[in-house]
Amino acid sequence: MSEARSPLGGAVCQGEGAKVEELPAQGMVTLRGAMGDIADAVTAAIGLSMPSQREIVIAGDKAVAWMSPDELLLLMPHAEVQACLTTLSERLDGTHHLAVDVSDARAVFRISGAGAREVLARLCPADLSPAAFGPGELRRTRLAQVPAAFWIDEAGAFRLICFRSVARYAFDVLCGAARGAPVGFFPESDAV
């Protein structure tokens, strides 16, 4: 078995107010089921409580994100995916659910710096104002012409995921936005 390769091999670009980095392979599991049925299994598999609508619960290198009324995204180190899937399958034996490894299906980016909100606000129709979007929230939205989701990590930077095949496109548009001159729409004190 070879090392899992991220789609862009860790590409980085630095704009005036923000930095965009592609992160190494991230373990990800899509879990579908009735939220009430799967909560205990999620806690057993990853040690975190369930997020509410549009939220993400983060602790260290693990996280659980609410994706839709019957879908969660579980994040963990890449090497721990199989163990997670095994625990879920044991705990959910006899419960209608779907748990699959989607680690390789996606690219993950980190967008940091004072201009990070403006980078995303150039490309995503979601409300990026600090009042509407802060730590603990997750948005599934559109990044220019592709689907994407993002949240704020424990260090205060944005993490964004999109499909693997469009990693280059996502990186290019993110970098284009990061290189733009500041817009000055969000109050400066709210830089992440």
Add this chain to the structure above:
Amino acid sequence: MSFRLDQGGRLIDRNAPLGFTFDTEPMQGLSGDTLASALLANGQTLVNRSYKYHRPRGIVASGAEEPNALVGLGQGARFEPDQRATTTELFNGLTAMSQNAWPSLGFDMLAVNQWVSSMMPAGFYYKTFIWPRPFWKRVYEPLIREAAASGLPPKEPDADTYEHFYAHVDVLVVGGGIAGLQAALTAGRSGARVLLIEQTPHWGGRAPVDGVEIGGQPADAWIAASLSELRGMDNVTLRARCMGAGVYDHGFALGYERVSDHTPGDGRPRHRLWKIRAGHIVTATGAIERPLSFAGNDVPGVMLASAVRDYVVNYDVAPGRRTVVVTNNDDAYRTALALIDAGLEVPLVVDPRERNDGPLARECARRGVQVETGAAVMKVKGRQRVEGVMLCRANGTGGAGALLDCDCVAMSGGWSPVVHLWSHCGGKLQWSEENAHFYPDASRAPTGADGEPFVSTAGAASGFLRSGDVLTDAASKGAAAAGAEAGEDPPAATDLEEVPMQPVWVMPAQALPELQSKMFLDFQNDVKVSDVRLAAQEGYESVELAKRYTTLGMANDQGKLSNINGLAILAKTRNESIPQVGTTTFRPPYQPISFGSIAGEARGETFQPLRRTPMYDWHEEQGAYMEPVGQWRRPYCYPKQGESHADAVSREVMATRGSVGLLDASTLGKIVVKGPDAGRFLDMLYTNKMSSLKPGRCRYGLMCNENGFLMDDGVVARLDEDTFLCHTTSGGADHVHGWMEDWLQCEWWDWKVYTANLTEQYGQIAVVGPNARAVLEKLGGLDVSKEALPFMGWVEGELAGFPVRVYRISFSGELSFEIAVPAGQARALWDKVLEAGREVGITPYGTEALHVMRAEKGFIMIGDETDGTVIPQDLGLDWAISKKKDDYLGKRAQERSHMSRPDRWKLVGIETLDGSVLPDGAYAVGEGVNANGQRVTVGRVTSTYRSPMLDRGIAMGLVERGSERMGEVLKLATTDGRMIEAKIVEPVFYDPEGEKQDV
């Protein structure tokens, strides 16, 4: 002659001269100038030639409503046509070219058109160039386009960048005049998130020019204080140079920010398109002055009275030394006063009203300006420049009148609120008899999803023309928009009392036809009073039809100056009231916006998302010729040095069939379907039975839509009792996944099934050909013998240390293994397979070799053999349709009489008699012609290739009763008129027994 005065000018900096050129002539302006004010300061009154008659035209207005002063701005990669001089900020090194004149602005050959203008009335083009018919396309249209050409398109790729920005606010205020500032103040003080945008670089609008006092101070002081307060609010954002371009459903609005038009090449984006989602939108867009319709009102030097005042007060530019003011309202008297204040001559104010003893008229009289009431301008004297006006009685026909010398005419026909943004999303208008204008009917506002109004107007945009009313209205609208209490009253704003205006639609009132044919309504499109009358007489009575017939209010300025005057003429001709005639439809954008701003980041490399497989870089390194498949880029073939694409495809096919080939099949759709009802669900989705498939096995399936038409196909693998993996076509994966979720969420919501699209989780590598097994065995780790992994089976395990699932499925008719591996390891495995296959000459092949091999085998391709009108039965796929199932999507439709007709076109193989390759899409022709006089067709080619194995052309096609006509010879028509003879044969050309894939 226009010129720069010696002192004053609110907006200019006399210490900052700027150089620019107009039609290559060097000129000088000042920082703060618009291109229009700078041109006037340089005495350039002639700026353009009109569209149709090539009449000399000058600057009419000072803002967005300007119809004439359109120039080609910049050069090379920064050239842009049709830029408005009045809204172009001057910068050092600006280059502007006049448009629409040849060989030069001063001497235009096509100006001859104006002498024959009586022969070019409304509808001239429609009437004249109708015959002979074929001449329109080849002769008339190119000539007319050349003659009427406006700006030229840029020739080089745009050097600038553009961007979008999404903003969500509680209140959007459009317009930064005193109304917009007041509305933003009131809304901002309540704590609401407010965005205030203003299209010009300056705040405060007209109030300072008009001499308004607010709270006992000149308006400028209040504007500065308001700006300072707004800038101090964290919840308020101000944007100058940002125009409200459009209002759309759900509180969506577009703001068009001209970030660096005035500082080109400074590294910032040129334009930023704000995509604003607002809880409420307040449009404080002001009002636009109307021209008066008198003969020669288009001669350079005839300007709007407000514009004359703007140039004098804001830029210290005199449009002329001796200005006659002609007005039907009191506001234009302010222009006379402004001119006198600047030391310029105003020999006469011409006022068609019978008397005027208002304070403004009295002030003019006091300052020595002669006012003549009950009077009119009969016509303007001069061609390239105003030389004087002929005066007459206002009620007359315009007989012989007195001549008065002047070099500028300031006209005012009253003011119309800018109602565009209010109207974009359905806000209705009402007619004011008092002001002779349309203004918003607040009781019929654009409403949102909750049925509540989401747009309101403030100030002059509401129809309030006096500054006191403007501030009161704005304060209450700002508060309401924020959902707040009214709060404290705004300061009192005062200006001089005005006596009522009097509508004047033609001047003089009984003007003879000869004068009417020189009264221009629409300067940009050369539409005259006589044209609108003619249109109405010819039956184009509807305002929308009259617009299109005469071109009144079309093009770049969309009739900002001409609409109301034109409507009034139309109403009079129809003997109706103006509100009965109504307005044309207001559509976004308010002013033209750049294509670059609309495109934003979607250009060059990021024009469209381009999907890449994990092996994409390898394909590029090999010099693969790539083709688009949906948004994927896939290798079409891998040509070697000096090899043609056709030769490369043949080599790839021969190598694969002769030994072993390698295909990147990662784009194949992979959707996992799991749950107790998964089998039942797939039985409904596919035409054949999937629930009977055993774990470890694969089955080919067809998917139809409700109308029975074949939509997608692919191999389904059963992973375990509850779980299936559905392979879809490369282009169909997202659609099929959406289709599945649609049925599960909307129709069969009680079925226990979950799906996930895993297309991108796996790289997929097809190892194909008689030596395929040997390659996999060399990789090692997995038993891929016929016994352990039979045809249409799959196994999971490790291959060369990689976690894989291997499917024994074949789209080529050869022994074939498709290896799925996590995408992050796919490239590494691909390299290993290449290495392992080197000794047997493993050959990567592209999509074209794939197509050739599937066609040799008679396998259909979605999109080639299907086009949305083809059912599986047409393709001889009856074997893949379960007879045992009660139902599947499309079953009912396929039983309809038209679907089961025996004479439907059926799939066959087609072989040319001479072995040549048929043209793609060629039609098989029958005898005679159909009801439309077209040759009868009896079939068409759906796939056609040269088969390297058979060394001849092979084709598949749909032919009427085709399957019953084996051996018949068809005639196929080519686009160059030839007929090709070809025989109907079985569609499987190669290995018809299917022995090679099952070894």
